[in-house]
Amino acid sequence: MKGxxxxxxxxxxxxxxxxxxxxxxxxxxxxxxxxxxxESLAPVEDKKILEIACGTGRFSVMLAERGADMVGLDxxxxxLGEGRDKARRTGVDDHMEFMRGDAARLPFPDxxxxxxxxxxxxxxxxxxEAYLREMARVSKGQVVFETYNRFSGRSxxxxxxxxxxxxxxxxxxxxxxxxADLRLTGETHEFVVPFGLYRKLPGSVARAFRTVEETIxxxxxxxxxxxISYWNATVE
Amino acid sequence: MKENLMDIICCPLDxxxxxxxxxxxxxxxxxxxxxxxxxxGETYPIEDGIPxxxxxxxxxxxxx
Numbered sequence: 001m002k003g004x005x006x007x008x009x010x011x012x013x014x015x016x017x018x019x020x021x022x023x024x025x026x027x028x029x030x031x032x033x034x035x036x037x038x039e040s041l042a043p044v045e046d047k048k049i050l051e052i053a054c055g056t057g058r059f060s061v062m063l064a065e066r067g068a069d070m071v072g073l074d075x076x077x078x079x080l081g082e083g084r085d086k087a088r089r090t091g092v093d094d095h096m097e098f099m100r101g102d103a104a105r106l107p108f109p110d111x112x113x114x115x116x117x118x119x120x121x122x123x124x125x126x127x128x129e130a131y132l133r134e135m136a137r138v139s140k141g142q143v144v145f146e147t148y149n150r151f152s153g154r155s156x157x158x159x160x161x162x163x164x165x166x167x168x169x170x171x172x173x174x175x176x177x178x179x180a181d182l183r184l185t186g187e188t189h190e191f192v193v194p195f196g197l198y199r200k201l202p203g204s205v206a207r208a209f210r211t212v213e214e215t216i217x218x219x220x221x222x223x224x225x226x227x228i229s230y231w232n233a234t235v236e
Numbered sequence: 237m238k239e240n241l242m243d244i245i246c247c248p249l250d251x252x253x254x255x256x257x258x259x260x261x262x263x264x265x266x267x268x269x270x271x272x273x274x275x276x277g278e279t280y281p282i283e284d285g286i287p288x289x290x291x292x293x294x295x296x297x298x299x300x
């Protein structure tokens with residue numbers, strides 16, 4: 001899997017949230033992503049939710065704070081250590097568990113969770129169908145995942161990523177969903193401007209960009225240029 | 237991890253139940269120990285309070 005080693009270097013982990021989500025435009029994307037995740041899963045209270053590739057628990061801890069019974073799985077021990085500390089600091093550790101595991105061979109029985117989701121994950125994998133099928137196996141209801149789109153503003157800057165991201169066309173996503181015996185119930189297309197660019201902008205410039213972006217996002221042109229999509233599916 | 241996680245987790249290889257062996261505990265929290273599959277006998281470590289349920293073939297390529 002791409003990035004497997006990169007995400008496990010302690011130096012990367014220590015600066016991960018600080019560099020990406022705590023300043024300027026990064027803080028804006030953090031807020032927008034969290035809102036998108038929450039909206040796709042809400043209501044979350046007392047729901048059993050699994051996050052695949054939870055990293056430092058940015059989304060998992062947020063959902064636990066809103067009352068979800070959370071499990072976060074990742075391959076990286078340093079990332080999970082950060083997440084565990086954060087869960088303790090925010091006082092959600094009585095209903096939030098972290099574990100290391102392989103997303104292709106999950107350590108859970110069939111149909112256990114109400115919802116299973118993965119954000120910023122599918123661009124890293126080589127065999128997306130197998131991963132989506134495994135997510136569907138352990139969910140008894142909902143599966144939410146996000147993809148980076150093949151035809152978008154992102155294509156222009158993809159070379160700048162630390163690893164080549166896998167980009168998805170609409171038909172690839174449709175066939176993955178079908179192969180996993182899922183049914184698509186909703187979709188959201190976001191971010192004409194890719195995250196990586198936002199992160200480099202000061203907060204005020206990023207907000208101005210966002211205003212323009214929201215206007216374009218509402219048009220069909222915006223959907224075609226969207227760099228990421230959230231797919232909301234249900235187990236058949 | 238807390239002990240009630242045992243209700244959820246299973247062996248990633250054959251999905252059978254795991255048996256918990258605790259070596260270090262802090263109140264409710266299990267900090268170190270092992271999880272052993274009751275079917276295939278594979279053992280998974282609990283390190284710094286986090287169970288490592290990576291299948292054995294991935295432990296080497298994914299160093300802690």
